[in-house]
Each structure stands twice: as structure tokens, then as C-alpha cells.
Amino acid sequence: MTQIWLKRAYEAPAPSDGQRILVDRLWPRGVSKEELHLDDWMKEIAPSDALRDWFGHDPAKWKEFQTRYAKELDKNGDAVAPLKQRLDKGRVTLVFAAKDEAHNNAVALKAYLEGN
Structure with missing residues (x-):
């Protein structure tokens, strides 16, 4: 399987990013479509509003959260x-807006x- 990279929406895009996919349900604040240089916005793959609210970062x-989100993905x-x-x-x-880059x-x- 191809390597999957992660990058905050507020970081500059680079040619080495390959296909850039926004995986958040909500558009990143203060960033234009042109600035993101996205190939797609897959908001349907993001956690449900209920799960996102429960997690609260x-x-x-x-x-x-990982367990619950994996169950949502299994059903989706x-x-x-x-x-x-x-x-x-x-x-x-995978492009995201969260400040916490680990969670x-x-x-x-x-x-x-990746099956982890």
C-alpha cells in the first residue's frame, strides 16, 4: 500500500504531498480553497458530529475515540x-485542521x- 502522509491545513502544500485529501467534516477556518490545493474533500469519511463532539480533542x-471511529468507518x-x-x-x-497533531x-x- 502507498505511504499515507498527514499535514495540517495551515501548512504549505508541497509537490511531494501527492494527492491532498481534506478529511475533516468542517472547512478549516481562515483558509481559502486556493490555499489548500486539494484534490478532494472527503467530508463523508470524517467522524460523525456526535463522535467529534464527544471526543472534543x-x-x-x-x-x-479510535475504537469508535473505526466502528464508524467499518459501517461506512x-x-x-x-x-x-x-x-x-x-x-x-490526509489534510486536517486540528491543532493537536497526535490526536x-x-x-x-x-x-x-494501515490496519493498526
């Missing part, structure tokens, strides 16, 4: 399949896609 809830094959197809075509960078939906999604 609380590191103490991280493990449980229609959203996961197109992303897996993109991975077969080359490097993919966010893009990190959990990457682990899910």
Missing part, C-alpha cells in the same frame, strides 16, 4: 472505498487504513 479519550464502506482506491494510485496526504481524526484514519 481530549487526549484522555483518544483510545476510545461507501466513503472508505474511494480513498482506498486513491491509495493504489500513489502517495496520499485527531486524520491520525486515526491513517491507522485504520
